[in-house]
Amino acid sequence: MPIFLDISVFLWYNRSMKNADVNDKLINENTTLRNRVTELETLVTYYEEQFRLAQHRRFGASSEKSVYDNAQLHMLDEVFNEAEVSASDVPEPELVEIEKHYRKRRRLIGDKLPDDLPVDVVEHTLPEDERVCPECKGTLHAMGRETRRELVIVPAQVKIREHIRYTYSCRRCENENVIVPIIKADVPVPVIKGSFASPEAIAHIMTQKFVMAVPLYRQEQEWHRQGIQLSRQTMSNWLIRCAEDYLTPIYERMKALLLKREVLHGDETTLRVINEQGKETGGKSYMWLYRTSGDTEKHIVLYDYRPDRRAAHPKDFLADFNGYLHADGYDGYHSLPEGITVVGCWAHLRRKFDEALKSMPEPSRNGSDTMRGKRYCDKLFELEKTFAGLSYEDRYERRLEKSEPLMDQFFAWADKVGREAAPKGALGKAVYYAASQRVYLERYLLDGKLEISNNRAERSIKPFVIGRKNWLFSNTAKGAKASAVIYSIIETAKENGVNPFAYLVYIFNNAPNIDIHGDADALDSLLPWAAPDSCRERIQ
Numbered sequence: 001m002p003i004f005l006d007i008s009v010f011l012w013y014n015r016s017m018k019n020a021d022v023n024d025k026l027i028n029e030n031t032t033l034r035n036r037v038t039e040l041e042t043l044v045t046y047y048e049e050q051f052r053l054a055q056h057r058r059f060g061a062s063s064e065k066s067v068y069d070n071a072q073l074h075m076l077d078e079v080f081n082e083a084e085v086s087a088s089d090v091p092e093p094e095l096v097e098i099e100k101h102y103r104k105r106r107r108l109i110g111d112k113l114p115d116d117l118p119v120d121v122v123e124h125t126l127p128e129d130e131r132v133c134p135e136c137k138g139t140l141h142a143m144g145r146e147t148r149r150e151l152v153i154v155p156a157q158v159k160i161r162e163h164i165r166y167t168y169s170c171r172r173c174e175n176e177n178v179i180v181p182i183i184k185a186d187v188p189v190p191v192i193k194g195s196f197a198s199p200e201a202i203a204h205i206m207t208q209k210f211v212m213a214v215p216l217y218r219q220e221q222e223w224h225r226q227g228i229q230l231s232r233q234t235m236s237n238w239l240i241r242c243a244e245d246y247l248t249p250i251y252e253r254m255k256a257l258l259l260k261r262e263v264l265h266g267d268e269t270t271l272r273v274i275n276e277q278g279k280e281t282g283g284k285s286y287m288w289l290y291r292t293s294g295d296t297e298k299h300i301v302l303y304d305y306r307p308d309r310r311a312a313h314p315k316d317f318l319a320d321f322n323g324y325l326h327a328d329g330y331d332g333y334h335s336l337p338e339g340i341t342v343v344g345c346w347a348h349l350r351r352k353f354d355e356a357l358k359s360m361p362e363p364s365r366n367g368s369d370t371m372r373g374k375r376y377c378d379k380l381f382e383l384e385k386t387f388a389g390l391s392y393e394d395r396y397e398r399r400l401e402k403s404e405p406l407m408d409q410f411f412a413w414a415d416k417v418g419r420e421a422a423p424k425g426a427l428g429k430a431v432y433y434a435a436s437q438r439v440y441l442e443r444y445l446l447d448g449k450l451e452i453s454n455n456r457a458e459r460s461i462k463p464f465v466i467g468r469k470n471w472l473f474s475n476t477a478k479g480a481k482a483s484a485v486i487y488s489i490i491e492t493a494k495e496n497g498v499n500p501f502a503y504l505v506y507i508f509n510n511a512p513n514i515d516i517h518g519d520a521d522a523l524d525s526l527l528p529w530a531a532p533d534s535c536r537e538r539i540q
Contacts, residue, residue: 045425113151120152158226161198163187189512191246197238199508205235206242207501210483210490211463215471236479243482246511251302251485253523254492258300259318263293263449265326265457266314266333269465272473273480276307285477287484288313289461291495293326295392295449298529299495301460303484307477311335324447326454329437344440347453350377352433356426369417370427373434376410384452392448399445407445411438460491489528493535496528502535503528 131140165187173180191199208214216232223230258264268288276285286309291301306313311332318325322339333342353374357365365371383402387395414431421428434441444450464487474480493503507526514522524530 045422113149156204158228188509191508191512192238192241195238199505202238202242202508203501203504206239206486206490206504209239209471210467210486211500213463213467213470236475239486240479240482242508243485246507246516247485247489249516249523250507250526251488253527254300254488255302257298258290258292258302259321261292261296261300261321262323263295263326263447264318264321264323265289265291265293265454265460267328267454267457267461268309268330269461269468271305271468271480273307273475273477274473275476277477279307284308285480286313287461287464287480288317289457289464290317291457291460293449293451293456299492301491301495302488303464303491305477305480305484324443324450326451326457328454329433329440334440341443341446342440343443343446343450344437345454346377346380346441346444347455347458349430349434349437349441350374350381352426352430353377356430359426369421370430373410373414373417373427373430376406376413379406380410380452390448394448396445396448399448404445407442411435460495463487463491493528493531498528498531498535499537502537503531506531506535 125142126140132138133140166185168183168185169180191197191202205216205219208219209216216235219235220230220232266289268286271285271287272283273279273285276283279285285305285307288304288306289301290304292299304313304317309330309332314333315336318336318340324341324343325333325336326343326345327333328345328348336342353370356370357368357374360368360370380403383399383406387398390398411434414434418428418431418435421431423429423432444452474483489504489507490500493500511526514525516523516526
């Protein structure tokens with residue numbers, strides 16, 4: 001009997017152990033499946049965010065302007081403890097009903113003809129023999145008139161300018177002397193020797209491509225429609241030649257002046273160069289941009305072409321610069337020398353919260369952490385608007401009083417949210433960017449001359465981005481460098497209120513006839529702010 005008991009106990013124990021192993025295995029499998037389900041749910045949420053964001057980028061407005069309903073505004077006011085919330089003891093004003101009325105819809109776009117345009121007057125009168133009254137046969141007189149104005153556009157006129165240079169000699173010396181003096185009339189040096197290019201033609205081609213974003217092949221078609229056989233290769237040669245001979249010295253002079261400033265802005269964007277040595281066709285090259293800030297009246301905007309995005313490029317360009325540089329979160333700016341203090345951009349951070357909002361279902365946006373994060377950024381920008389008219393010293397003090405406490409509150413909130421948000425989610429990326437860039441984002445508080453964002457550089461690089469959509473690429477690195485110089489001259493002219501076409505004509509008329517390489521004063525006379533008033537007038 002004890003033997004059978006021992007066997008039954010053994011069998012029971014063996015079955016129990018097997019069941020335990022099975023249970024443990026099932027528990028492990030269940031845990032694994034649960035983790036997998038959680039992982040897939042997170043992945044689906046991420047893909048849904050990316051899908052909604054892609055749909056918005058394709059079909060929605062690109063504006064980052066905040067639009068809140070009344071409930072959301074009330075919630076946000078409570079967050080920031082504004083005066084309207086704390087002043088609860090003040091009685092509300094009495095509401096008075098007013099009579100309903102109607103008004104015309106305001107026109108959003110005001111079309112208006114300039115007052116200083118030349119006016120051709122066309123009078124429509126009755127002939128003398130028709131000025132007879134049909135009733136009494138008396139003479140009619142003008143009792144009033146009606147006026148209708150029309151905008152008349154005359155297409156660009158093309159003509160040939162022929163320079164005839166006369167040579168003079170003395171008749172008496174020809175008859176009596178062995179030596180006959182010969183004197184030639186002065187004639188301006190051509191912009192390109194041996195070419196029929198004129199300053200106006202080159203300036204027109206440049207402004208068409210680099211201001212109006214018209215590629216050379218389209219300009220070639222327009223020339224052909226006017227009966228002029230001017231190839232895109234010839235136009236390209238003209239642009240490169242003039243950029244090297246006349247615009248590059250001006251570019252280098254402006255660069256020297258730019259690097260003496262205390263505050264600069266920097267940005268970069270991609271560019272495709274077809275025949276780039278050592279790079280496959282279709283590889284990315286980069287156009288870097290550096291410009292002055294709002295602390296000067298003589299604005300300078302410079303483009304710098306480079307074959308890649310290495311951090312050595314801004315370090316090389318800014319080798320002689322000491323001061324503040326506004327930039328985005330690219331790490332290449334963070335390895336600059338100690339004399340350069342990089343200042344972060346709150347517009348980039350706000351954009352990440354804005355994208356996170358757009359990736360969310362609309363009903364879940366109000367009251368969300370994403371909305372709260374964007375509103376923190378909006379509030380800092382609202383404060384900057386109130387500081388806009390202050391001196392640099394007063395702005396510095398007001399920022400320390402108002403902006404710094406709000407900024408500290410934001411980073412404390414972002415740190416808390418960052419521990420809970422999904423790292424790969426849109427909100428997680430936004431708060432991670434805030435944490436990683438905090439040391440740079442806080443630096444605009446260091447000086448009243450600094451700005452809260454790098455929007456100034458983004459606005460200046462936008463003309464290049466728009467042009468790139470039309471002409472798509474540069475054929476050679478030489479052409480890309482020439483484009484950088486031409487864009488720099490044109491955008492600097494625009495920033496200083498100078499007409500690009502008139503300014504380029506002024507340069508190409510004068511630069512060939514002065515020493516722009518050895519005479520610093522002559523070179524300075526070609527800078528945009530030294531251009532004559534005729535370069536600031538609208539072309540008639």
